[in-house]
Amino acid sequence: MELHYKNITISGGVAVGKNTLINNLKPYLEPLNWTFTSGGQILRDYLKEYVLPLASLADANVHHRIDDRTISLLEKGNYCVEAWLGGFMARERKDTLRVFLYCSNEAIRVDRVVNRDAVTSVDEAKKFIKQREEDNMKEWKKIYGDFEFWDKKYYHIFIDTYSSGPNETVGKVLDALGFDPKKMNRIK
Numbered sequence: 146m147e148l149h150y151k152n153i154t155i156s157g158g159v160a161v162g163k164n165t166l167i168n169n170l171k172p173y174l175e176p177l178n179w180t181f182t183s184g185g186q187i188l189r190d191y192l193k194e195y196v197l198p199l200a201s202l203a204d205a206n207v208h209h210r211i212d213d214r215t216i217s218l219l220e221k222g223n224y225c226v227e228a229w230l231g232g233f234m235a236r237e238r239k240d241t242l243r244v245f246l247y248c249s250n251e252a253i254r255v256d257r258v259v260n261r262d263a264v265t266s267v268d269e270a271k272k273f274i275k276q277r278e279e280d281n282m283k284e285w286k287k288i289y290g291d292f293e294f295w296d297k298k299y300y301h302i303f304i305d306t307y308s309s310g311p312n313e314t315v316g317k318v319l320d321a322l323g324f325d326p327k328k329m330n331r332i333k
Contacts, residue, residue: 148323149321149322149323150240150322151222151223152224152226153170153226154226154241154244155167155226155232155244156243156244156245156295157229157245157295158247158278158295159258159274159277160248160257160258161306162248162306162314164183165306165311165314166246166314169314169315170319173315173319173324173326174225179223180218180223180224180225181227182226183228184215184227184230187211187218187226205288208288215234215235219238219240230285232300233292233295242301242318242321242322244302244318245295245297245302246306249308250307253306253307255271255274258273282294301321302317304317
């Protein structure tokens with residue numbers, strides 16, 4: 146099946162539905178020999194290979210080497226990469242559909258964190274989200290420069306996962322990709 150893009154990046158902050166989307170894309174794209182990974186997995190693999198300290202202690206050179214690994218995966222094609230900065234890293238790639246997810250309802254994000262990350266209170270979850278995103282932004286600005294990493298200009302589609310449920314979200318991405326379910330039946 147001929148698609149509009151040969152890769153997808155899924156970006157966004159804490160608890161916006163990135164993992165849900167990547168998991169919902171698998172049944173459609175795995176039969177087409179797509180591979181799925183995350184920035185976190187690429188980082189863990191790299192750190193294990195080179196026996197480096199925790200990711201939060203990694204210097205800018207380590208971050209750049211991990212970025213290079215991510216880009217090399219995209220060069221192979223048929224990759225779906227979930228990473229906070231995946232779309233920003235792939236911003237020059239015309240062959241990569243860059244998806245940005247956000248959730249306009251903060252209470253939903255907080256609920257997701259409480260239920261997923263063993264955070265015991267709403268206040269703790271709010272602090273967790275705010276701190277994690279602010280810390281990452283500061284670190285990225287030190288490493289990459291003064292960019293607005295989540296600016297719409299770096300992405301093909303922006304999806305609010307509060308107003309767009311999981312099925313609608315995967316449908317929007319598949320539509321942008323040019324996926325035709327009728328052709329899928331012929332592949333099986």
